[in-house]
Amino acid sequence: MRYFIGNWKMFGVPKSINILKKINSFYSKDIKRSNYRIIITPPYTLIGNYSNYFKKKKILIGSQNCYHKDLFSSNTGAISPFMLKKSGATYTLIGHSDNRGEGDTDTLLKDKVKFSLRNNLKIVFCIGESKKQKKNKQTQTVLKKQLFKVLEKKFNSNNIIVAYEPIWSIGTGELPTTEELNKTIKFIKKILKGIFRKKIPPVLYGGSVDGNSVKLYRDIKEIDGFLIGGASKSSKKFIDIIRNYYR
Numbered sequence: 001m002r003y004f005i006g007n008w009k010m011f012g013v014p015k016s017i018n019i020l021k022k023i024n025s026f027y028s029k030d031i032k033r034s035n036y037r038i039i040i041t042p043p044y045t046l047i048g049n050y051s052n053y054f055k056k057k058k059i060l061i062g063s064q065n066c067y068h069k070d071l072f073s074s075n076t077g078a079i080s081p082f083m084l085k086k087s088g089a090t091y092t093l094i095g096h097s098d099n100r101g102e103g104d105t106d107t108l109l110k111d112k113v114k115f116s117l118r119n120n121l122k123i124v125f126c127i128g129e130s131k132k133q134k135k136n137k138q139t140q141t142v143l144k145k146q147l148f149k150v151l152e153k154k155f156n157s158n159n160i161i162v163a164y165e166p167i168w169s170i171g172t173g174e175l176p177t178t179e180e181l182n183k184t185i186k187f188i189k190k191i192l193k194g195i196f197r198k199k200i201p202p203v204l205y206g207g208s209v210d211g212n213s214v215k216l217y218r219d220i221k222e223i224d225g226f227l228i229g230g231a232s233k234s235s236k237k238f239i240d241i242i243r244n245y246y247r
Contacts, residue, residue: 001035001036001037001202001224001225002035002036002037002224002225002245003036003037003039003161003202003204003224003225003226004036004037004038004039004225004226004228004238004241004242005038005039005040005041005062005091005124005161005163005204005225005226005227005228005232006038006039006040006041006228006229006231006232006233006238007041007064007093007096007206007227007228007229007232008040008041008042008043008064008232008233009064009098009229010043011042011043011233012042012043012045012046012233013046014046014049016042016046017046017049017050017053019233019234019235020040020050020054020059020235022235022239023038023040023059023235023238023239024038024054024057024058024059026235026239026242027058027059028057028058030242033246036225036242037060037225038058038059038060039059039060039061039062039090039091039124040059040060040061040062040232041061041062041063041064041091041092041093042061042064043064044063044064044079047061047063047084047087047088047089048087048088050088051087051088051089051090052088055088060090060091061088061089061090061091062089062090062091062092062093062122062124063079063084063089063091063092063093063121064092064093064096065092065093065094065096065099065112066079066080066081066084066092066094066112066115066116066121067079067080067081067112068108068109068111068112068115069111069115070082070115070118070119080115080119081112081115081116081118081119081121082115082119084116084119084121085119085120085121089121090121090122091121091122091123091124091161092112092116092121092122092123092124093124093126093163094109094112094113094116094123094124094125094126095109095112095125095126095127095146095150096126096165097126097128097165097167097170106146106149106150109125109149109150110149110150110152113125113150113151113155113160114155117155117156117159117160120159121159122159122160122161123159123160123161124161124162124163124204124227125150125151125160125161125162125163125201126162126163126165126206126227127143127146127147127162127163127164127165127188128143128164128165128166128167128170128207129142129143129166129167129168130167130168131167131168134166134168139166139184140184140187143164143184143187143188143191144191147162147188147191147192147195148191148195151192151195151196152195153195153196153197155196157192157196157199157200157201158199160201161201161202161203161204161224161225162188162192162201162202162203162204163203163204163205163206163227164184164185164188164203164204164205164206165205165206165207165227166207169207169208170206170207170208170229171208171229171230172208173208174208175207175208175213175216176207178216178217178219178220181205181217181220181223182220182222185203185205185220185222185223186222188203189203189222202224202225203222203223203224204223204224204225204226204227205217205223205225205226205227206226206227206228206229208229209226209227209228209229209231209241210228210230210231210237210240210241211231211237211240211241211243211244212244214226214241214244214245215244215245215247218244218245218246226241226245228241
């Protein structure tokens with residue numbers, strides 16, 4: 001299985017569903033390949049509407065984040081995993097560098113994972129190193145810590161995806177070489193095997209993913225898919241990524 005996950009960030013209004021309708025039309029007609037999955041994470045405001053529309057269609061809807069408490073609470077503006085699931089979300093991103101930068105600690109992230117899994121949400125757990133950490137050759141140390149501090153053997157690995165998003169690459173156009181990326185993805189899978197033993201989660205790559213960069217990485221067998229930012233806001237660009245990956 002290959003995953004193509006679109007993170008819309010702060011983008012989208014109700015009529016933006018037309019972007020997804022075009023992607024779904026392509027997906028439904030792409031009968032030559034059935035071994036990939038499309039997941040889109042729009043803002044909270046659109047989850048209910050979009051998930052209801054695509055309930056019996058190909059595209060799955062997820063959330064970009066969730067709160068670190070279960071069910072309901074008195075935290076103004078917070079949205080719990082329970083609420084997301086009831087709104088129709090299937091997946092949720094957790095640990096994106098944007099949220100880590102806003103104060104998400106390993107302890108908070110572990111609670112988010114725990115409560116999301118408890119509410120039958122699937123997890124896309126994001127990890128990645130900064131440019132300074134990469135320059136200081138700390139990539140593996142940082143990634144190992146991010147994985148071990150949050151993920152546990154008792155978590156159901158069938159409901160977890162890991163997305164490697166080097167912070168220095170997100171939105172910059174700066175890309176890891178194929179050699180670097182292949183080495184890093186293999187390292188991540190080695191760590192995941194140490195945590196989960198038998199079945200390890202899929203590992204995706206995210207960071208300036210577009211129709212051109214995906215060509216560079218399509219031959220890296222260790223990559224199980226891509227987490228896509230800006231290009232996911234355009235049906236043409238998103239579809240081009242899928243087409244170019246399979247050419």
